[in-house]
Amino acid sequence: MTTALHPPKDWKFFSIFTAFLATWFFLLQTPKTYAADICKGGLKELQKSQAVIQDKGGIWGYLEQSSALKDQSILGLQIDGKLQRLIVSFENLCEVGKIPTQKLFDLILNLMGDARVIFNKNADRQPKDKLLENLNVLNKNIDELLAQLPN
Numbered sequence: 356m357t358t359a360l361h362p363p364k365d366w367k368f369f370s371i372f373t374a375f376l377a378t379w380f381f382l383l384q385t386p387k388t389y390a391a392d393i394c395k396g397g398l399k400e401l402q403k404s405q406a407v408i409q410d411k412g413g414i415w416g417y418l419e420q421s422s423a424l425k426d427q428s429i430l431g432l433q434i435d436g437k438l439q440r441l442i443v444s445f446e447n448l449c450e451v452g453k454i455p456t457q458k459l460f461d462l463i464l465n466l467m468g469d470a471r472v473i474f475n476k477n478a479d480r481q482p483k484d485k486l487l488e489n490l491n492v493l494n495k496n497i498d499e500l501l502a503q504l505p506n
Contacts, residue, residue: 394449397460401442404467408438411474414490421478430490437497438470444504453505462500469493 411417414431418424441463448455470493478486 393455393457393460394446397455398442398446398449401445401460401463401467404464404471405438405442408467408470408474409435414470414473417474417478423483424478424486427487427490430487430494434470434490434494434497437494437501438467440501441466441497441504444501448505459504466493466497466500469496 408414412419413435415428415435416431418428418431445455445459445463448459473486473489473493
């Protein structure tokens with residue numbers, strides 16, 4: 356009767372072995388799952404964010420609509436192109452089998468967010484110098500991130 360109350364010693368080995376196998380299987384599958392999630396879902400989110408910017412004419416269109424900043428619209432065109440290059444670089448990492456990090460995804464998404472914030476106010480209702488400063492900082496931050504990415 357004592358055997359019914361106390362499982363055999365092999366039970367402990369079996370439990371530990373099963374836990375080890377489950378952990379090993381999880382760790383083996385996680386990078387593949389993460390890669391699929393970040394490449395598919397992350398790319399989709401970046402593209403949606405970029406679409407919001409472009410649906411409003413992009414930074415270029417935003418500056419073109421401002422009488423005070425129309426002469427600076429080339430800066431907007433540069434920023435629009437560089438934001439697109441960030442997305443293409445992210446996509447290329449996925450295509451060549453290099454898994455983009457969550458940090459890279461967050462950095463790109465934050466830059467997209469910074470660009471989207473610019474649309475929150477009418478360009479003619481903002482101090483020209485402050486808006487140009489924000490655009491130049493955004494442009495610089497994009498350049499720094501692009502310089503870190505593989506070509």
